[in-house]
Amino acid sequence: MPDEAVMQQALRAALLGVRGANPLVGAILVSAEGEVLSTGHHRGAGTFHAERDALDSFARGHPAAADLSGATLYSTLEPCRHQGRQPACTQLILDAGVGRVVHGASDPSSNGGGAKIMRRAGIDVVSGVLAQQCETLNHRWVAAARQARPFVTAHLAQSLDGRIAAADGTSQWITSKAARDHTHMVRSRADAILVGTNTVEVDDPRLTARTPTGELTLRQPLRVVMGMTPVRPGTKLTQGRPEGDGWLQLPTRDPLEALQELAQTTHGGYPIKHVLVEGGQSVLSAFFAADLVDEVFAYHAPLLLGTGRDSIGDIGVRTLSEAPRFALDPAESGPVQIMDSDVCVHLQPKGDTCSPES
Amino acid sequence: MPDEAVMQQALRAALLGVRGANPLVGAILVSAEGEVLSTGHHRGAGTFHAERDALDSFARGHPAAADLSGATLYSTLEPCRHQGRQPACTQLILDAGVGRVVHGASDPSSNGGGAKIMRRAGIDVVSGVLAQQCETLNHRWVAAARQARPFVTAHLAQSLDGRIAAADGTSQWITSKAARDHTHMVRSRADAILVGTNTVEVDDPRLTARTPTGELTLRQPLRVVMGMTPVRPGTKLTQGRPEGDGWLQLPTRDPLEALQELAQTTHGGYPIKHVLVEGGQSVLSAFFAADLVDEVFAYHAPLLLGTGRDSIGDIGVRTLSEAPRFALDPAESGPVQIMDSDVCVHLQPKGDTCSPES
Numbered sequence: 001m002p003d004e005a006v007m008q009q010a011l012r013a014a015l016l017g018v019r020g021a022n023p024l025v026g027a028i029l030v031s032a033e034g035e036v037l038s039t040g041h042h043r044g045a046g047t048f049h050a051e052r053d054a055l056d057s058f059a060r061g062h063p064a065a066a067d068l069s070g071a072t073l074y075s076t077l078e079p080c081r082h083q084g085r086q087p088a089c090t091q092l093i094l095d096a097g098v099g100r101v102v103h104g105a106s107d108p109s110s111n112g113g114g115a116k117i118m119r120r121a122g123i124d125v126v127s128g129v130l131a132q133q134c135e136t137l138n139h140r141w142v143a144a145a146r147q148a149r150p151f152v153t154a155h156l157a158q159s160l161d162g163r164i165a166a167a168d169g170t171s172q173w174i175t176s177k178a179a180r181d182h183t184h185m186v187r188s189r190a191d192a193i194l195v196g197t198n199t200v201e202v203d204d205p206r207l208t209a210r211t212p213t214g215e216l217t218l219r220q221p222l223r224v225v226m227g228m229t230p231v232r233p234g235t236k237l238t239q240g241r242p243e244g245d246g247w248l249q250l251p252t253r254d255p256l257e258a259l260q261e262l263a264q265t266t267h268g269g270y271p272i273k274h275v276l277v278e279g280g281q282s283v284l285s286a287f288f289a290a291d292l293v294d295e296v297f298a299y300h301a302p303l304l305l306g307t308g309r310d311s312i313g314d315i316g317v318r319t320l321s322e323a324p325r326f327a328l329d330p331a332e333s334g335p336v337q338i339m340d341s342d343v344c345v346h347l348q349p350k351g352d353t354c355s356p357e358s
Numbered sequence: 359m360p361d362e363a364v365m366q367q368a369l370r371a372a373l374l375g376v377r378g379a380n381p382l383v384g385a386i387l388v389s390a391e392g393e394v395l396s397t398g399h400h401r402g403a404g405t406f407h408a409e410r411d412a413l414d415s416f417a418r419g420h421p422a423a424a425d426l427s428g429a430t431l432y433s434t435l436e437p438c439r440h441q442g443r444q445p446a447c448t449q450l451i452l453d454a455g456v457g458r459v460v461h462g463a464s465d466p467s468s469n470g471g472g473a474k475i476m477r478r479a480g481i482d483v484v485s486g487v488l489a490q491q492c493e494t495l496n497h498r499w500v501a502a503a504r505q506a507r508p509f510v511t512a513h514l515a516q517s518l519d520g521r522i523a524a525a526d527g528t529s530q531w532i533t534s535k536a537a538r539d540h541t542h543m544v545r546s547r548a549d550a551i552l553v554g555t556n557t558v559e560v561d562d563p564r565l566t567a568r569t570p571t572g573e574l575t576l577r578q579p580l581r582v583v584m585g586m587t588p589v590r591p592g593t594k595l596t597q598g599r600p601e602g603d604g605w606l607q608l609p610t611r612d613p614l615e616a617l618q619e620l621a622q623t624t625h626g627g628y629p630i631k632h633v634l635v636e637g638g639q640s641v642l643s644a645f646f647a648a649d650l651v652d653e654v655f656a657y658h659a660p661l662l663l664g665t666g667r668d669s670i671g672d673i674g675v676r677t678l679s680e681a682p683r684f685a686l687d688p689a690e691s692g693p694v695q696i697m698d699s700d701v702c703v704h705l706q707p708k709g710d711t712c713s714p715e716s
Contacts, residue, residue, distance in 0.1 A: 159681065160656055160705075161670040162520020170678035288662055298518055300658060302684035302705050304646055306673035312519040315664035320528035323517065326660035328699060336694055336701055341686060343694055343703050347518075347660050 001034050003102050006074045007130040010104070013041040014050065014076050014137060015331045019295045019348075020151055020189055021273035023138035024331055025050035025077045029058050029098075032070030037062075044189055045274065051079050051089040055096050072100040076134040078107040078127070079114040090114040093123070100124040104134025109145050139351040140294035149259035153190065154287060155183060155278045156298040156311050163305040164280065169202065171309075176340035179299045181212045183278075186297060188217040190276040191267055194258070196283035197227030197249075200235055207237045207247075207278075221276070222267040223247035226258050226283055255287045281313050288324060289315040296326060296347040299339070325350040359392050361460050364432045365488040368462070371399040372408065372434050372495060373689045377653045377706075378509055378547055379631035381496040382689055383408035383435045387416050387456075390428030395420075402547055403632065409437050409447040413454050430458040434492040436465040436485070437472040448472040451481070458482040462492025467503050497709040498652035507617035511548065512645060513541060513636045514656040514669050521663040522638060527560065529667075534698035537657045539570045541636075544655060546575040548634040549625055552616070554641035555585030555607075558593055565595045565605075565636075579634070580625040581605035584616050584641055613645045639671050646682060647673040654684060654705040657697070683708040 006028055014026030022042060027050035029037040038061075040053025048056065051073060058066075073079075079089035079101065093101060101123055106112060119125045135142065144151045157175045158164050165171040173180065187193055188209035199205065207223040208216055223237045223246060231238065231249050238247055248265070250258045262272040277287050287293050317323050326347040328335035337344045364386055372384030380400060385408035387395040396419075398411030406414065409431060416424075431437075437447035437459065451459060459481055464470060477483045493500065502509045515533045516522050523529040531538065545551055546567035557563065565581040566574055581595045581604060589596065589607050596605055606623070608616045620630040635645050645651050675681050684705040686693035695702045 156518070158520070160514070160520075160654075160684070160703075161668065162516070162518075166675060166678045166681065168677045172678075174678065285664060288664075296518075298658075300656075300703065302686065302703070302708075303681040304670055304673060304675070304684075305678075305681055306643060306647075306670050306675050308675075310519065310668075312662055312664050315662060317524060317662070317664050317666075319526045320524045320530075320532065320663075323524065323661040323663055325699075326518070326662075328660065328696065328701070336696060338686065338694060341683075343686070343701065345518075345658065345660070345701050350660075 001030070003074070003126065003129045006030055007076065007102065007104055007134070009036070009039070010074045010076050011130070011133060011137060013039050017042045018044040018189065018332050019141070019329075020153065021045035021191065023077060023141045025075060027051045027054040027073060027075040029054045030072045030074065037071065049080065049086055049089050051075050052086065052092050055092055068097045069099040071098055072102055073098045074102045076104045076137060078103045078105065078112060079118070080107060080111040081114040081117055082111050088114070090117050093118065094121050098123065100126070102126040102129050104128070104130050105138070108142055136351060140348055144294055147256070149256070149263050149292075150191065150273050150275045151294050152259070152287060152292055153186060153274070153276045153295040153297065154284060154293040155186070155276060156284065156296060157183070157301070158299065158311040159301055159303050159305045161304050161306065162311050163308045164311045165309040166305050167307045171203070174303065175299045175301045176342045178339035179301070179342040179344060182297070182339055182344060184210050184212075184217070187221055187276055188219055190221045190274045191270065191272040192222040192224050192262055192275045194224040194226055194275050194277045194283065196280055197225055197229040197231070198282060199278070199280040200225055200231060200237065201229070202280075204236050220246070222265070222272060224262065224275070225249045226255075227251070227253065253286065255283075255290050255292050259292065281309055281311060284311065285313045285315050288312065291324065291349070293349065295329065298345045298347060300343045300345065302341050327351075359388070361432070361484065361487045364388055365434065365460065365462055365492070367394075367397070368432045368434050369488070369491060369495060371397050374399045376402040376547065376690050377499070377687075378511065379403035379549065381435060381499045383433060385409045385412040385431060385433040387412045388430045388432065395429065407438065407444055407447050409433050410444065410450050413450055426455045427457040429456055430460055431456045432460045434462045434495060436461045436463065436470060437476065438465060438469040439472040439475055440469045446472070448475050451476065452479050456481065458484070460484040460487050462486070462488050463496070466500055494709060498706055502652055505614070507614070507621050507650075508549065508631050508633045509652050510617070510645060510650055511544060511632070511634045511653045511655065512642060512651040513544070513634060514642065514654060515541070515659070516657065516669040517659055517661050517663045519662050519664065520669050521666045522669045523667040524663050525665045529561070532661065533657045533659045534700045536697035537659070537700040537702060540655070540695075540697055540702060542568050542570075542575070545579055545634055546577055548579045548632045549628065549630040550580040550582050550620060550633045552582040552584055552633050552635045552641065554638050555583055555587040555589070556640060557636070557638040558583055558589060558595065559587070560638075562594050578604070580623070580630060582620065582633070583607045584610065584613075586611065611644065613641075613648050613650050617650065639667055639669060642669065643671045643673050646670065649682065649707070651707065653687065656703045656705060658701045658703065660699050685709075
């Protein structure tokens with residue numbers, strides 16, 4: 001198989017992952033004879049990198065001393081150089097004795113430079129195969145890294161006609177249980193959840209990540225309130241604790257300022273690299289207007305409100321050609337999921353979107 | 359196989375059809391030995407009824423004199439008695455020599471009474487098998503028939519945040535070519551397309567049904583304008599012809615009045631039994647507020663407008679519990695279709711919705 005064909009396969013594997021703090025990455029280990037030995041992908045922050053996933057998957061079915069000197073490891077992204085939560089992939093590749101590495105995109109982050117290290121160690125490294133597709137796969141992750149800010153997922157849970165509350169303010173629940181369970185799953189993989197002061201005033205949400213049966217998940221995101229109105233004591237999200245203990249307020253209306261502030265913050269010992277923006281209208285509109293949304297989960301509930309609160313307000317668009325456009329995101333579970341009676345559409349800002357040839 | 363199990367199969371066959379002037383109907387022909395001989399469903403106004411579809415499908419593979427005296431024909435709806443655009447199904451069943459007929463719902467329309475006729479002719483007729491599921495399959499078609507009005511399909515083509523035009527009024531095009539092609543297909547099977555006077559003023563649409571390459575389809579629906587502002591001469595939808603020649607205006611703001619008026623109208627020699635309501639906001643809101651929408655195609659285009667014109671305005675809902683609710687419609691191509699970059703959701707008003715066990 002030519003390198004490009006295997007890389008296409010690696011791109012498809014990458015799309016099985018979830019977006020967030022880390023980029024989507026796929027890896028494929030191929031024998032000297034051209035046989036696919038194993039496939040790997042990255043499953044989200046805190047889990048193994050795709051290269052390790054592929055190497056581990058191979059190791060589980062083969063003797064420890066298997067000779068990989070004739071094998072090639074394909075990865076959509078340059079293998080990492082630094083030890084983070086996981087050991088550096090370059091080291092794992094050297095340890096496994098892989099003779100050749102082919103990668104797509106170069107790593108633009110501080111973890112870049114792996115190709116150089118592997119070359120120095122005598123591995124035959126080919127860079128830039130399907131580079132454009134591999135880069136556009138994570139075009140928003142790269143944008144976030146360049147701005148030194150967390151990756152932003154936006155949550156849009158609305159009626160068929162785009163409302164998030166009825167005329168009298170009632171909003172619980174517009175979406176189905178299955179859609180709300182999905183939101184909790186997305187919460188559980190974010191480092192922080194961000195809402196506006198108005199949402200805190202009106203809904204008084206707990207902002208915890210819970211399982212479908214209501215238990216707290218192991219990992220709880222930082223609860224962040226953005227806006228000028230001080231959070232009242234007794235508000236549920238504070239859990240009776242002082243600011244800084246599981247929650248904090250960012251007294252700004254500027255979303256980039258908020259994100260840069262969060263980039264300087266740690267939670268449970270880890271930096272904030274992935275923020276879920278849940279609303280309400282003002283906060284979501286500010287993030288969209290500033291082009292600071294990298295991923296969208298839009299839940300469309302099959303009911304009509306006609307009046308009440310719109311999900312999105314003025315974002316500075318005067319005419320159709322100025323409208324920010326999005327693309328269906330094939331990553332994770334695909335662009336569309338039915339959740340009970342609701343339809344969840346998974347989107348990313350339109351760019352040179354990645355669609356591997358099938 | 360027990361009668362109920364075959365009827366479940368007939369229900370699934372029925373869902374392959376399209377909603378509109380006629381109900382969804384599925385039919386299955388089963389031999390004396392319990393073998394499924396053929397399956398049929400109704401494909402929309404002007405096409406064969408499900409019973410004929412099943413009988414024809416059987417006849418194509420068998421000798422003309424095949425003995426069906428031991429066979430059973432299952433139909434989700436009572437076979438029709440009157441000759442309409444097609445010969446009466448009761449007559450076709452008698453001619454084919456089918457010995458037994460099992461049907462689900464009774465026909466509430468003027469075409470009902472087929473069971474009685476078949477019994478008199480010596481056929482063993484079982485009525486009411488899975489009657490409730492067979493009735494709810496077409497609960498809105500029955501509602502329309504009871505109100506002596508056409509079946510109504512609503513068209514909602516909007517941005518992700520529920521807008522149908524930007525602040526400056528631009529709206530061409532919010533949805534993708536594939537979504538607009540789908541709309542033309544829906545137009546081509548409707549007897550009439552209805553829009554408001556404001557849509558005519560602002561968009562000056564042709565309201566013709568066209569193929570993806572732009573040619574007019576064979577069947578063109580009546581073009582209907584609802585509202586008090588007179589349609590100006592030179593407006594495209596008039597095609598330079600006087601009112602009554604392919605188009606007409608209904609000077610009312612009451613959607614039931616408009617539908618009742620259309621029920622008294624013919625177009626190309628046929629009665630108006632299926633109306634596609636395309637908009638804009640005032641007209642769609644009036645139909646939804648009056649619970650006069652029987653089917654919805656909601657096209658969600660992945661862009662944000664933030665301001666501009668909402669797809670739906672005040673429909674009298676003050677609080678969430680008053681919101682009209684819809685259910686994903688499994689009929690036709692299923693509840694969700696991706697059309698280029700857009701997601702089309704197929705809905706029907708929530709009732710005792712039909713979901714055959716799979």
